[in-house]
Amino acid sequence: xxxxxxxxxxxxxxxxxxxxxxxxxxxxxxxxxxxxxxxxxxxxxxxxxxxxxxxxxxxxxxxxxxxxxxxxxxxxxxxxxxxxxxxxxxxxxxxxxxxxxxxxxxxxxxxxxxxxxxxxxxxxxxxxxxxxxxxxxxxxxxxxxxxxxxxxxxxxxxxxxxxxxxxxxxxxxxxxxxxxxxxxxxxxxxxxxxxxxxxxxxxxxxxxxxxxxxxxxxxxxxxxxxxxxxxxxxxxxxxxxxxxxxxxxxxxxxxxxxxxxxxxxxxxxxxxxxxxxxxxxxxxxxxxxxxxxxxxxxxxxxxxxxxxxxxxxxxxxxxxxxxxxxxx
Amino acid sequence: xxxxxxxxxxxxxxxxxxxxxxxxxxxxxxxxxxxxxxxxxxxxxxxxxxxxxxxxxxxxxxxxxxxxxxxxxxxxxxxxxxxxxxxxxxxxxxxxxxxxxxxxxxxxxxxxxxxxxxxxxxxxxxxxxxxxxxxxxxxxxxxxxxxxxxxxxxxxxxxxxxxxxxxxxxxxxxxxxxxxxxxxxxxxxxxxxxxxxxxxxxxxxxxxxxxxxxxxxxxxxxxxxxxxxxxxxxxxxxxxxxxxxxxxxxxxxxxxxxxxxxxxxxxxxxxxxxxxxxxxxxxxx
Numbered sequence: 001x002x003x004x005x006x007x008x009x010x011x012x013x014x015x016x017x018x019x020x021x022x023x024x025x026x027x028x029x030x031x032x033x034x035x036x037x038x039x040x041x042x043x044x045x046x047x048x049x050x051x052x053x054x055x056x057x058x059x060x061x062x063x064x065x066x067x068x069x070x071x072x073x074x075x076x077x078x079x080x081x082x083x084x085x086x087x088x089x090x091x092x093x094x095x096x097x098x099x100x101x102x103x104x105x106x107x108x109x110x111x112x113x114x115x116x117x118x119x120x121x122x123x124x125x126x127x128x129x130x131x132x133x134x135x136x137x138x139x140x141x142x143x144x145x146x147x148x149x150x151x152x153x154x155x156x157x158x159x160x161x162x163x164x165x166x167x168x169x170x171x172x173x174x175x176x177x178x179x180x181x182x183x184x185x186x187x188x189x190x191x192x193x194x195x196x197x198x199x200x201x202x203x204x205x206x207x208x209x210x211x212x213x214x215x216x217x218x219x220x221x222x223x224x225x226x227x228x229x230x231x232x233x234x235x236x237x238x239x240x241x242x243x244x245x246x247x248x249x250x251x252x253x254x255x256x257x258x259x260x261x262x263x264x265x266x267x268x269x270x271x272x273x274x275x276x277x278x279x280x281x282x283x284x285x286x287x288x289x290x291x292x293x294x295x296x297x298x299x300x301x302x303x304x305x306x307x308x309x310x311x312x313x314x315x316x317x318x319x320x321x322x323x324x325x326x327x328x
Numbered sequence: 329x330x331x332x333x334x335x336x337x338x339x340x341x342x343x344x345x346x347x348x349x350x351x352x353x354x355x356x357x358x359x360x361x362x363x364x365x366x367x368x369x370x371x372x373x374x375x376x377x378x379x380x381x382x383x384x385x386x387x388x389x390x391x392x393x394x395x396x397x398x399x400x401x402x403x404x405x406x407x408x409x410x411x412x413x414x415x416x417x418x419x420x421x422x423x424x425x426x427x428x429x430x431x432x433x434x435x436x437x438x439x440x441x442x443x444x445x446x447x448x449x450x451x452x453x454x455x456x457x458x459x460x461x462x463x464x465x466x467x468x469x470x471x472x473x474x475x476x477x478x479x480x481x482x483x484x485x486x487x488x489x490x491x492x493x494x495x496x497x498x499x500x501x502x503x504x505x506x507x508x509x510x511x512x513x514x515x516x517x518x519x520x521x522x523x524x525x526x527x528x529x530x531x532x533x534x535x536x537x538x539x540x541x542x543x544x545x546x547x548x549x550x551x552x553x554x555x556x557x558x559x560x561x562x563x564x565x566x567x568x569x570x571x572x573x574x575x576x577x578x579x580x581x582x583x584x585x586x587x588x589x590x591x592x593x594x595x596x597x598x599x600x601x602x603x604x605x606x607x608x609x610x611x612x613x
Contacts, residue, residue: 059421114606118365118420119561122553123599129550130595137588246428253425283440290432297426298415 009312021167025160037163037231039271040170042244044224046251046263047170047177048217053249054257055181056213057193061245062124065131066100066218068240070225072135073099075148075235082151089230096226097219104218108211125242132241147236155233166227170264173220177260180216189213250289254296256305266304334583335460341579343468343537346475349571350530351548352555353482353564354523360499360562361519364416364423368408368431369552370545372524376401376531377540378438381449390452390536397532398525405524409517431546438542446541467536474533479568482526486564495519499562554598560608569609574598 025033045063052058073095081088111123135142142148156162180186191199192206199206229235238244248267255266278285300307355369366372376397383393412430416423453466486492497505498512506512531545538544551574559570574594581590601609 059424061424110603114603116602116606118363118424119557119602119606121365121424122550122557123602125550126554126595126599130592130599133588133592133595137586137592249425283436286432286436287440290429290436293429293432294412294426297422297429301422 021164025163030159033159033163034231035271035275036268037159037166038228039268040163040166040264041224041227041231042248042251042271043170043264043267044173044227045221045248046255046267047173047260048220048224049248049252050257050260050263051177051180051189051220052213052217053252054259054263055186055193056189056210057196058210058214059118059121059249060124060214060217061121061242061249062126062128063217063221063248064245065124065128065240066104066221067225067228067244068131068135068235068237069100069103070096070222071229071235071239072142072148072225073222074226074229075150076141078150078154078229079148082154092229093223093226096229097222100222100225101215101219105211105215107218108214112207112210112214125245128240128242128245132237135237135240145237147234150229150233150235152233155230162231166231169223169227173223174260174264177220180213181260185209185212250293252303254293254303256303256307256309259303259305259309262303262305269304332462335462336464337579337583339459339462339464339468339472340582341576342472344579345571345575346472346479347530347534348548348551348555348575349479349568350475350533351527352552352559352567352571353479354519354526355552356556356559356562356564356567357495357499357519358523359556361495361502361516362413362417363420364413365420365427365553366413367424367427367549368434369523369527370547370549371431371434372401372405372527372545373531373548374438374540374542374545375404375434376528377449377535377538377544378442378531379528380532380535381447381540384449390450394529394532398529401528401531402521402525404528405521406517408524409520413520435542435546442542444542446539446544449535449540451536471533471537478529483564483568491515491518550595554595554602558598558601558609560610563608563610566608566610573601573609 024036028036045067048066049060049063052060074092077088077092077095081091107123107127111120116123136145138144139146181189188199188204188206188209191202191204192209196206225235225239228239247270251267251270252263253266254270255264256262274285274289277288281288296303302309351369351373355366359365379397379400380390380393383396384390388396408430412426413423416426451465451467453470455466456463457466457469458464459469486495494505494510494515497508497510498515502512555570555574556567557570558573559568560566577597578590578594581593584590585593
């Protein structure tokens, strides 16, 4: 590896980030730690969205359906086993990752066999809405509007430890996604984003690639749901609804698509701003978000990551590259 | 099965279908022309209803309000087109995001100025009439009749006038139409304005039947999108068929299922139809 100025700067930033993460639970209070943990868990959804949207060009406004599926799977398994007097995280983990992953594969297998183009977005919106309605309708098994509460002795009390765990998981998932997008598989994904037809002419079965990456993204979102259920000890229908799904699109777009770190930063930034500003601006907050969102989409299509990248190129910390990822 | 219940459901289905078709027509043509989805279309609809509500507070009466609402929404549509839509041309994803931002702004402005709780617009025909052996609200009967007439008029204009022909030509092949000397930019603008006015008119007409609140528009949006895809995006006849399938289907399913169950079933049905015929029931792509 070359020891360039940019490389050294990267190590410095990573080291500083690790130190900040380690120290945070001691500096801030319990509430802030819990909020940050929640946002970090949400950032997994933004990461998964970047895989399918930023790298493959498939917009999904229903990604939280998979997150919610993971959360509900966790709640069901943990509650079922708690009746027998045991807490089994490994089994809940498998269910929370496996069920959304399989769901994602099934949805992708059905809808990527037909050419829907951007209308696929509507299918994903329907996914979020249908799953929320099904859960609300299922009062017996899924608790309906009241949601499900996990047994108190299953929920870990040490929030700092949970924070470290979530930081670790996010870093691991980030590295996994980084490996995926830089592998030959990831190159094909980018080719599909540029032109699916041309990729097909080159002999690639693009459907197979799209189905795999969609399933992987769904599993990652499900993992987020698993962590959320464990952290909060409570799952409810809004977790798989349309509102959070659209929020995740905002996080990814504001953060910067096709960078992986951008959507994570975007999630933390936007959620944090929402927490602070909604207290100050009250109902004007959403108005401001609407305006900001339009401005961001039209004038900064590369998001936060694009802006910082432009800055670091100017400061000589990064090399400029020709083909930056665009939104469309 | 109870015949009276069935007749009532049939009439409900007709009301919902007419509402959905009126809401979808403009959006469908805009999508066909520009391949851009307007996520704020539901808010355009509810703004039409709010126009009537506010105009009635000025004591100008319901019917004048209904006549003015499409004008107001047409002007609003023109503004949105010039300020927002034109700069998003050729970017379908960015359009979805930016128009969602717009819909947030409209929803939140309504909530701040008019409050979160839905308003009620007074029914101009409070009585009931006897139809198919049931007592059915007179205003709903009026909506079915007037709506059907309006839809038929629009379809006729689309199929039988030069401007309609130009729209169809532009949907079919934009470059070629433009090469023939037809101003496709003007067609886009007009279609967007007419589509917005139509949404406003639908909102104004439906105002006495629905809760007029900031979130009402959003609740119709998804169904409208499904009407468009099920029928075939960009095809006016397809949109009418789609509206009948979704609106009629939901009322039909309510004969066997709970209202929520019927709603879930119709969304699933729409998704299945889309996967079977991605270009729509009437589409020829």
